[in-house]
Amino acid sequence: MKIHPLKFNPILKERLWGGTKLKDVLGKPIENDITGESWELSAVEGDVSVVANGDLQGTSLQKLINEYPEELLGKSVFERFGNEFPILIKFIDAKQDLSIQLHPNDELAKKRHNSFGKTEMWYIMDADKGAELIVGFNKDVSKEEYAKSIEDDTLLELLNYETVKEGDTFFINTGKIHAIGAGVLLAEIQQTSDITYRVFDFNRKDKDGNLRELHTELALDAVDYEKKDDFKVKYSVEKDTVNQMVACPYFNTNFLELTEDLELDITTRDSFTIYMCVGGSATVENDFGSAKINKGETVLIPANSNFIKLISSGAKLLEVTI
Structure with missing residues (x-):
């Protein structure tokens, strides 16, 4: 499909x-x-x-x-x-x-x-x-x-x-x-x-x-009563690359700040990919089409895609996979 x-x-x-x-x-x-x-x-x-x-x-x-x-x-x-x-x-x-x-x-x-x-x-x-x-x-x-x-x-x-x-x-x-x-x-x-x-x-x-x-x-019986410092996520904000934010058993999230187009080979990624646009705008392409997302919009890329191309001169994206 x-x-x-x-x-x-x-x-x-x-x-x-x-x-x-x-x-x-x-x-x-x-x-x-x-x-x-x-x-x-x-x-x-x-x-x-x-x-x-x-x-x-x-x-x-x-x-x-x-x-x-x-x-x-x-x-x-x-x-x-x-x-x-x-x-x-x-x-x-x-x-x-x-x-x-x-x-x-x-x-x-x-x-x-x-x-x-x-x-x-x-x-x-x-x-x-x-x-x-x-x-x-x-x-x-x-x-x-x-x-x-x-x-x-x-x-x-x-x-x-x-x-x-x-x-x-x-x-x-x-x-x-x-x-x-x-x-x-x-x-x-x-x-x-x-x-x-x-x-x-x-x-x-x-x-x-x-x-x-x-x-x-x-x-x-559900509360964690211990004081912990494990909640603030430290992550890199290097531009035009994928920066890891969170990796846990339930989802993985990366941060991307784009100043130019970026193409990702996802042939070995056995998961759907979600992009949440948290700043600017981007056009997201896969093997079968494209969609533009602006700040506050979300797009789902199916797992059977071989590549994702992100076309943007200024966007901040959260990338989510399993």
């Missing part, structure tokens, strides 16, 4: 904490001022991406996977995950602080929810002055101390705050308590999972005047 580079219609999500940067900065077609997420590439049931370009326009991602699994995903990816697309790609705009949360690991998520866990990474695209993330604890915390802080409403005193700027990148492994702070626009790459344990929500109420559900008891 000759599969050209695939762009997808964004799946836009209203969120209590959302804003307008997805429209104002990334050009998404949002129609309100509380849009918090643009799901760029998803096979989550009920939110399956649909092709927006070329001969396959109107075809769902899941239909393509079902009909051409090895050609699209790669043989090794298909053998590992079957017909389930293994990652979820998003842009997130936090006008307000997100809830403080964490995600269970694969073992716990499988046992409790028959789901994958949720390992994720964030690339900061835009941040208001002084904007912060919460990532982990500021000291080692016991389970009892954590539980008491939830009861006493003092959790915020135990958390680690990171001031962020464009280009900062964070790897959030399962169990790590975290939250995106107000004023942050970021690209998120994660395992395909929507299992989140919300532990504190600043006592906010939704549009109906209700407090959102917390998952206090579920979280107790």
Whole structure:
């Protein structure tokens, strides 16, 4: 099957904490001022991406996977995950602080929810002055101390705050308590999972005047209580080459800053390739066609491609494979 580079219609999500940067900065077609997420590439049931370009326009991602699994995903990816697309790609705009949360690991998520866990990474695209993330604890915390802080409403005193700027990148492994702070626009790459344990929500109420559900008891056995310094990703920003950012069992992410065209031989890459454009624009070609992506757009290259050519005089891209 000759599969050209695939762009997808964004799946836009209203969120209590959302804003307008997805429209104002990334050009998404949002129609309100509380849009918090643009799901760029998803096979989550009920939110399956649909092709927006070329001969396959109107075809769902899941239909393509079902009909051409090895050609699209790669043989090794298909053998590992079957017909389930293994990652979820998003842009997130936090006008307000997100809830403080964490995600269970694969073992716990499988046992409790028959789901994958949720390992994720964030690339900061835009941040208001002084904007912060919460990532982990500021000291080692016991389970009892954590539980008491939830009861006493003092959790915020135990958390680690990171001031962020464009280009900062964070790897959030399962169990790590975290939250995106107000004023942050970021690209998120994660395992395909929507299992989140919300532990504190600043006592906010939704549009109906209700407090959102917390998952206090579920979280107790899922939290990593140890203070760690393993979340800030250090990576090279050498131009016109592939710079490794994150390599983990669930996805691999590289950073590319282009000032000229770049052609990659991927004949031995047994995986699909995703490009998220986080700055500028580029035309992405494979054996079977091309697609242009601007800042805030995403493209999927099938695994049966032999090469990828990136045509650009100024683009910043995140490259994602399995």
